Amino acid sequence: VKFVTAIFAGAMVLAGSAAYAQDITGDAEAGEKVFRKCKACHTIEKEQNKVGPHLVGIYGRTAGSVDGYKYSVGLKKFHDEGLVWNVETLTQYLPSPKDMVEKSKMTFKLTKEKEIADVIAYLAHESGE
Numbered sequence: 001v002k003f004v005t006a007i008f009a010g011a012m013v014l015a016g017s018a019a020y021a022q023d024i025t026g027d028a029e030a031g032e033k034v035f036r037k038c039k040a041c042h043t044i045e046k047e048q049n050k051v052g053p054h055l056v057g058i059y060g061r062t063a064g065s066v067d068g069y070k071y072s073v074g075l076k077k078f079h080d081e082g083l084v085w086n087v088e089t090l091t092q093y094l095p096s097p098k099d100m101v102e103k104s105k106m107t108f109k110l111t112k113e114k115e116i117a118d119v120i121a122y123l124a125h126e127s128g129e
């Protein structure tokens with residue numbers, strides 16, 4: 001039994017570390033409405049920064065990678081570590097940026113699980129996933 005459990009645990013770790021498009025469970029259309037909350041600080045339509053960096057191609061993009069945008073210490077670190085924005089990392093980030101990112105500059109939190117899933121589906125769709 002122990003052996004089987006170990007294999008299962010290993011498979012879960014692998015599944016968790018690779019977030020593929022099929023992990024996207026949200027509704028992109030509903031997510032477009034949720035994204036209105038983000039628009040005060042972000043655009044996903046063109047490479048133009050507002051309070052926050054532009055989100056063109058954000059799904060699958062390495063954290064902290066918009067040239068000329070002054071990121072927090074934490075996002076610069078994630079950039080150097082090669083952290084990529086995907087279902088897993090965005091699900092952790094959006095409800096509480098300050099808990100994930102050292103000296104986070106994003107003051108906004110998206111707390112409803114469905115809205116998080118939907119907005120991720122929208123970001124992925126807009127990024128061509």
Ligand code: HEC
Nearest residue numbers: 038041051052053063064065071072075104105106108110
């Ligand atoms: C009040 C302004 C504000 C709002 C609203 C906001 N953000 Fe942000 N966002 C920021 C700022 C500022 C940063 C840069 C954070 C840093 O440097 O720590 C950021 C960074 C990000 C990043 C990381 C970008 C990168 O290049 O690594 C993502 C992803 C993101 N925001 C998604 C969202 C989404 C999705 C929403 C809506 C649900 C949202 N944000 C709402 C201000 C905002």
